[in-house]
Amino acid sequence: MGRQVLVTGGTGYIGSHTVVELQSKGFEVIIIDDLSNSSAEVVDQIEKITGIRPLFEQFNLLDAKRLNTFFQKYNHIEAIIHFAAFKAVGESVNKPLAYYQNNLISLMYILECMSRYKISNLVFSSSCTVYGQPDQLPVTEQTPKKEAESPYGNTKAISEEILNDVVKATPEITAIALRYFNPIGAHPSSLIGELPQGVPNNLVPFITQTAAGIRPQLSIFGDDYQTPDGSCIRDYINVVDLAKAHVVAINRLLDNKTKSRYEFFNIGTGKGASVLEVVKTFEKATGVKVNYTIVARRPGDIEQIYADTTNANKILGWKAEVSLHDTLLSAWNWEKKIRNIN
Ligand code: UD1
Numbered sequence: 596m597g598r599q600v601l602v603t604g605g606t607g608y609i610g611s612h613t614v615v616e617l618q619s620k621g622f623e624v625i626i627i628d629d630l631s632n633s634s635a636e637v638v639d640q641i642e643k644i645t646g647i648r649p650l651f652e653q654f655n656l657l658d659a660k661r662l663n664t665f666f667q668k669y670n671h672i673e674a675i676i677h678f679a680a681f682k683a684v685g686e687s688v689n690k691p692l693a694y695y696q697n698n699l700i701s702l703m704y705i706l707e708c709m710s711r712y713k714i715s716n717l718v719f720s721s722s723c724t725v726y727g728q729p730d731q732l733p734v735t736e737q738t739p740k741k742e743a744e745s746p747y748g749n750t751k752a753i754s755e756e757i758l759n760d761v762v763k764a765t766p767e768i769t770a771i772a773l774r775y776f777n778p779i780g781a782h783p784s785s786l787i788g789e790l791p792q793g794v795p796n797n798l799v800p801f802i803t804q805t806a807a808g809i810r811p812q813l814s815i816f817g818d819d820y821q822t823p824d825g826s827c828i829r830d831y832i833n834v835v836d837l838a839k840a841h842v843v844a845i846n847r848l849l850d851n852k853t854k855s856r857y858e859f860f861n862i863g864t865g866k867g868a869s870v871l872e873v874v875k876t877f878e879k880a881t882g883v884k885v886n887y888t889i890v891a892r893r894p895g896d897i898e899q900i901y902a903d904t905t906n907a908n909k910i911l912g913w914k915a916e917v918s919l920h921d922t923l924l925s926a927w928n929w930e931k932k933i934r935n936i937n
Contacts, residue, residue: 596623597621597622597623598621598622598623598673598674598849599622599623599624599625599669599671599672599673600617600622600623600624600625600672600673600674600675600676600845601624601625601626601627601669601672601674601675601676601714602614602617602624602625602626602627602649602675602676602678603626603627603628603656603675603676603677603678603679603701603705604627604628604633604677604678604679604680604720605624605626605627605628605649605651605678606626606628606630606633606634606635606637606638606651607628607632607633607678607679608633608778608788608789608790608834609678609720609775609778609834609837609838610626610628610633610676610678610679611633611637611640611641611787612782612787612834612835612837612838613676613678613837613838613841613842614626614641614649615641615644615645615782615787615838616835616838616839616841616842617841617842617845618641618645618647618649619645620842622842622845623650624649624650625649625650625651625652625669625672626638626649626650626651626652627652627653627654627656627665627679628651628653628679629653629654629655629656629679630653631655632681632792633790634790635651635653637787638651640786640787641787643784643786644782644784644786644787650669652665656679656700656701656704656705657696657697657700657701657704659704662704662708663708663711666708666711666712666714667712670712672712672714673714673715673716673849674714674715674716674717674718674845674848674849675705675709675714675716675717675718676717676718676720676841676845677701677702677705677717677718677719677720678720679701680697680698680701680720680750681693681694681697681698681747681750682747683747683796684744684745684747684748684796684895685745685796686747687745687746687747687748687750688745688746690746691746694746694747694750695746695749695750698747698750698751698754699750699753699754699757702719702754702757702758703757705717706757706758706761706765706768709765709767709768710765710767710768713767715767715768715769715848716768716769716770716845716848716849717758717768717769717770717771717848718770718771718772718773718841718844718845718848719754719755719758719770719771719772719773720772720773720775721751721754721755721772721773721774721775721859722748722751722774722775723774723775723776723777723830723861723863723900723902724743724744724745724747724748724751724752725740725741725743725748725751725752725755725774726738726740726741726774726900727740727741727742727743727744727748727897728741728897728898728899728900729741729900732867732899732900732901733865733867733901733902733903734861734900734901734902734903735861735903735905735906736774736859736860736861736906740752744895744897745895754772755772755859758770758772758857759857762856762857763856763857766856768856769848769853769856769857770856770857770858771844771847771848771853771857771858771859771860772857772858772859772860773837773840773841773844773859773860773862774859774860774861774862774902775832775837775862775863776829776830776831776832776861776862776863776864776900776901776902777797777798777829777830777831777832777863778831778832778833778834778837779797779798779799779831779832779833779834779922779923779926780799780833780834780835780917780922780923780925780926780929781834781925781926781928781929782834782835782925782929783835783925785925785928785929785931785932786932788834788925788926788929788930788932788933789834789926789929790933794810798829798870798873799831799873799923799926800926800930801813802873802874802877802885802923802926803926803927803929803930804930805885805886805887806877806881806883806884806885806927806930807930807931807934807936809934811886812886812887812888813874813885813886813887813888814887814888814889814890815870815871815874815887815888815889815890816870816890816891816892816893816896817889817890817891817892817893817896818871818889819892820892820898820899821898822869822898822899823869824869824871824872825871826869826870826871826872827869827870827896827897827898827899828867828868828869828898828899828900828901829867829868829870829899829900829901830863830864830865830866830867830868830900830901830902831864831868831873831919831922832862832863832864832915833864833915833916833917833921833922833925834922835917836864836915836916836917837862839913840860840862840907840911840913843911843912843913844860844911847911854910860906860907860910860911861902861903861904861906861907862902862904862907862913863901863902863904863915864901864902864904864915864919865901865902865903865904865915866901866919867899867900867901868919872919873919873923874887876919876920876923877923877926877927879920880920880921880923880924880927881923881924881927883927
């Protein structure tokens with residue numbers, strides 16, 4: 596029997612890729628997911644990739660009673676990766692309470708249960724959104740945080756503060772927050788990937804859906820930024836590379852290698868790519884043209900951000916490996932698979 600890890604949100608986009616990497620390293624995974632933004636078939640797909648079926652419990656983390664029953668039943672869990680959260684920036688502006696309730700209370704319940712059921716190790720999904728538009732690039736973990744642009748972003752900033760405070764007051768708990776840059780791409784098997792509901796908000800699913808003919812054209816939000824080609828710059832990180840960072844973080848916790856009981860790391864490639872570069876790289880990788888038009892800037896977008904990954908590289912011993920080209924190809928292969936395109 597491998598060491599048990601609970602993955603909340605384990606059927607979601609990043610969660611599912613992380614479950615695959617954990618299982619391939621011999622961990623025994625238990626997923627909690629309410630399937631509010633994913634499907635039970637993901638469990639079958641994970642089994643197809645790894646040959647192992649993760650344990651799966653379907654419920655919402657705000658169901659405190661059910662959560663307690665869960666921890667009474669599974670009493671060998673050694674670590675938790677907490678992905679389960681709402682993540683749509685625009686929606687969070689219209690439904691702030693739903694975001695604060697869902698994202699913050701679930702974290703607090705998890706932390707409470709960690710104390711109650713003597714689970715010491717937590718990896719938390721944070722975001723580069725905590726930096727806002729930084730004054731200096733690339734951003735290091737010491738770059739000052741800025742006020743959040745959206746309730747969603749604020750839930751990540753507040754969650755980090757909650758972690759910091761709780762860890763200080765609870766000597767048994769150690770936590771690592773991973774600040775993701777922009778996760779993209781899909782598993783090379785094309786059995787799991789991103790499944791946005793409705794019209795995608797994020798760039799790469801919009802590109803793949805446009806290439807697949809589902810959307811007539813991609814709107815590029817602004818080409819008048821102070822960047823070399825005028826479009827915004829982000830640090831696009833391959834989702835499998837990102838998943839592997841979680842395994843590294845779990846091992847660091849289980850091996851008691853942390854230098855403090857609350858650590859946080861930037862998880863990106865260290866390289867910025869502009870929106871136009873992403874479109875061109877996609878076209879080159881896939882041979883498919885993307886119909887696009889330049890439109891006005893999107894409110895709330897920052898001009899550019901990319902990570903300084905020195906700490907992730909040196910302290911965690913992790914680095915991004917898959918190129919933007921191969922990552923975009925994996926996103927396309929996934930889109931083709933789910934749309935039955937040859
Ligand atoms: C967004 C969130 C971020 C969140 C992440 C979750 C904002 C300001 N930030 O990141 O907090 O963690 O999603 O996935 O919303 N673009 C286009 N056309 C499109 C879509 C996007 O030109 O149809 C451009 C955007 O202007 C941006 C880049 O592509 O420059 C990436 O956009 P997106 O994928 O939405 O990610 P972020 O906005 O960086």
